[in-house]
Amino acid sequence: MERFLVRSKPPTTSAETAENPPPKEKRKKTVSRQYHESYLSYGFSWTGDVNNPQPECVVCREKLANANMVPSKLKRHLETKHPFHVQRNLAFFKRARDLNQRQQDHLLDCVKVSEKAMEASYMLAELIAKRFSSAKKWKAILREKKYSG
Numbered sequence: 269m270e271r272f273l274v275r276s277k278p279p280t281t282s283a284e285t286a287e288n289p290p291p292k293e294k295r296k297k298t299v300s301r302q303y304h305e306s307y308l309s310y311g312f313s314w315t316g317d318v319n320n321p322q323p324e325c326v327v328c329r330e331k332l333a334n335a336n337m338v339p340s341k342l343k344r345h346l347e348t349k350h351p352f353h354v355q356r357n358l359a360f361f362k363r364a365r366d367l368n369q370r371q372q373d374h375l376l377d378c379v380k381v382s383e384k385a386m387e388a389s390y391m392l393a394e395l396i397a398k399r400f401s402s403a404k405k406w407k408a409i410l411r412e413k414k415y416s417g
């Protein structure tokens with residue numbers, strides 16, 4: 269509401285002259301561009317935050333800034349960096365996007381540690397911390413646990 273009110277100018281100081289105007293209020297205009305399914309025809313999917321998505325090339329996986337989420341810039345990326353794929357149809361880009369997603373899911377499955385293994389690791393670390401302090405004794409308890417079961 270305050271920004272609609274007209275205010276009188278504050279009194280200027282002697283340092284503020286025509287050569288040194290007072291600093292203006294800096295307002296950053298942030299516009300979050302949203303992804304549209306038609307951008308896939310330019311070879312782009314999206315990644316990141318839902319409210320501030322980043323366009324991601326399905327061919328080279330390059331992530332662009334949100335400001336580039338416009339057809340002209342996406343098309344320019346495709347034409348300049350992947351001229352061979354300009355004539356590709358939508359099915360090609362869908363397959364590429366799905367392949368990238370499957371690879372990402374597979375990678376997450378490979379690096380995920382089961383909860384039981386994680387719990388056992390914590391229990392062992394706690395046991396070591398409580399009972400032993402030197403590295404020589406750590407090795408002894410590890411050897412003991414390994415052979416006992």
Ligand SMILES: [Zn+2]
Nearest residue numbers: 325327328349
């Ligand atoms: Zn690319």
